[in-house]
Amino acid sequence: MPYRKLDKELLSKILISYVLNIRGFWCLLFVGIAVANISLLQAYGNTPNHFATQADIDKSKAGRSDPLPFYLTKICTKSVYMGSDMLACEAGYVLKVETLDDGTVVESQFMDEYDGYGWSHSRIKKLNDDIYLFNLACGSYCAGNILVGRQGKKQGFDYFFDYDTKTECAVEYDYDKKMWVATPFFSENRIDLVQTVGNIESDVLPKYDLMFNKTGDVEVFDRSSESRISLFTISNPCQQ
Incomplete structure (x- = not known):
């Protein structure tokens, strides 16, 4: 399916602290990895994957207090055995799932195909039912933060x-x-x-x-x- 165009402004936002990192070495190393692997908020087309129940739709239209599901979660697509019954993720992406008012559930890939470094140095925090914070760290004074909301809303911040x-x-x-x-x-x-x-x-x-x-x-x-x-x-x- 076709992807949306890369959000260059948001990509530059998350990379600006890499360039300004006074520690230098690790920052520049990770910039190379990020440029090669990161595609921000590349979403599939609007074709629905499945539908919410009619009860969920009726409650949403009636001003339900518990909003329709919306979440971000990390998905590992390739892992490696580290010994002592430990596994490490070598590749993956962040899955964004949003239920629209008409019951359509839309799935998109956020941070598509990022590597093991990105996997182990990123975290997702739920701020409320409508907003998540995604953080990607790359060293001292070096990180990118992205607020992710419903209906494609996003906003990038530095360290x-x-x-x-x-x-x-x-x-x-x-x-x-x-x-x-x-x-x-x-x-x-x-x-x-x-x-x-x-x-x-x-x-x-x-x-x-x-x-x-x-x-x-x-x-x-x-x-x-x-x-x-x-x-x-x-x-x-x-x-x-």
């Missing part, structure tokens, strides 16, 4: 990144602006957090760390300080 599920807001360090920015989930709107301007260590790493607290506000920390005491707080960063 320095945090999020709040309740407010559906994320913050990310912008290497070009040398400051942190805030953005609502799956939005192109990026809000400059001018209080966080600054970097350290060869103009690569941010001067500040940002972390969401339980109330959905952002705590700002000095990365060069051993103390983890918040310097100040940014309230409602996605509503600045």
